[in-house]
Amino acid sequence: MQFYIDQIRLSSQSPIELIDLTARLRDLFALHPIRQGWINLATAHTTGFIAINEREPELQRDMLDFLRRIAPPGRGYRHDRNPVDDRPNTHAHLIGLFMNASETILVEEGRLLLGDWQSVFFIELDGPRAERLIHVQIAGIT
Numbered sequence: 001m002q003f004y005i006d007q008i009r010l011s012s013q014s015p016i017e018l019i020d021l022t023a024r025l026r027d028l029f030a031l032h033p034i035r036q037g038w039i040n041l042a043t044a045h046t047t048g049f050i051a052i053n054e055r056e057p058e059l060q061r062d063m064l065d066f067l068r069r070i071a072p073p074g075r076g077y078r079h080d081r082n083p084v085d086d087r088p089n090t091h092a093h094l095i096g097l098f099m100n101a102s103e104t105i106l107v108e109e110g111r112l113l114l115g116d117w118q119s120v121f122f123i124e125l126d127g128p129r130a131e132r133l134i135h136v137q138i139a140g141i142t
Contacts, residue, residue: 001141004032008041008134012048012127016067018060019122021050021134025105026112028136035110037140042102044133047092047126049099055119067125070095092125099123107140 006028010019021041029039041050053063074080077090103120106113114120122134 001037001139002032002034004034004138006031006136006138008122008136010122010132010134012124012129012132014124015073015127016064017124017127018063019124020055020119021122022055022114022119025120025136029107029112029138032138033142034107034138034140035142037107037138039105039107039112040102040137040139041105041120042135042137043122044135047089047096047124048129048132049096049101049123049125050103050134051100051121051123052103052105052114052118053121054117055121056117067095067123070098087126089126095125107138 008021008024008028012019025039043050071091071094073088073091075091079090079093080088083089105120122132124132
């Protein structure tokens, strides 16, 4: 079994944003000769998450609206009174309670096993941010 570690670096432009990683992930995967195995993605952040969902513009707008409603900013959260990095971002941490910091995608016959409608997203909850980091582990047999 072989293991490869890579990273995806990106920036975000909005307070809450869905960033499609699918093409970047496929390009990264193509650099390695794995035929059977998996890819594991893990975010290095507590206010940015990984999700697999459908990439359809109206659905994405609905998702953003939903995330904004779960825990709106500026509601007098205790963490916002003395934030660690001078960002009142309690809302992002609270929304993140319902999200995943990592996702695993199986690899079969040298291709990612994603459904026809599935895409892999980084979900920014505390943007904009100049840099976000996703760790990628590709593992399997050639």
